[in-house]
Amino acid sequence: MIPQAQVQAYREQLLALRSALLAQISAQRGGSLSRVDVAADHFMHAEDSHAQVTSQRDLEFAINERETAELAELDAALLRLDAGTYGVCIDCAAAIPEARLKAMPEVQRCLPCQEKMEHRHP
Numbered sequence: 086m087i088p089q090a091q092v093q094a095y096r097e098q099l100l101a102l103r104s105a106l107l108a109q110i111s112a113q114r115g116g117s118l119s120r121v122d123v124a125a126d127h128f129m130h131a132e133d134s135h136a137q138v139t140s141q142r143d144l145e146f147a148i149n150e151r152e153t154a155e156l157a158e159l160d161a162a163l164l165r166l167d168a169g170t171y172g173v174c175i176d177c178a179a180a181i182p183e184a185r186l187k188a189m190p191e192v193q194r195c196l197p198c199q200e201k202m203e204h205r206h207p
Contacts, residue, residue, distance in 0.1 A: 087172045096166055098190050103159045110152050158191040165193070174198050 165171040172181050176198040185192055
């Protein structure tokens with residue numbers, strides 16, 4: 086169990102990461118425009134080949150998926166903080182080492198369980 090004083094520090098770190106990610110997403114999307122609209126705008130140049138346009142579009146979608154996943158991980162970590170389960174591996178219920186939480190506060194698994202999961206789903 087994480088001491089209450091550290092819970093607030095992790096909450097602040099998670100909220101700061103979430104805020105920075107949302108700002109990054111907004112900046113990359115051109116403010117209120119969606120990433121698809123921005124991509125469509127800069128992919129419609131006549132000098133771009135079909136392969137260039139397709140590759141860039143695929144990259145934009147991959148970045149969007151990763152950012153969405155990161156945001157979901159941060160939100161899930163905040164929910165675990167509220168539920169009192171933050172810092173406990175979701176697979177084996179072992180305590181996640183503090184060094185791992187400090188490096189990646191959104192993690193939900195201890196290192197052995199994370200490695201097992203990555204080997205099952207490469």
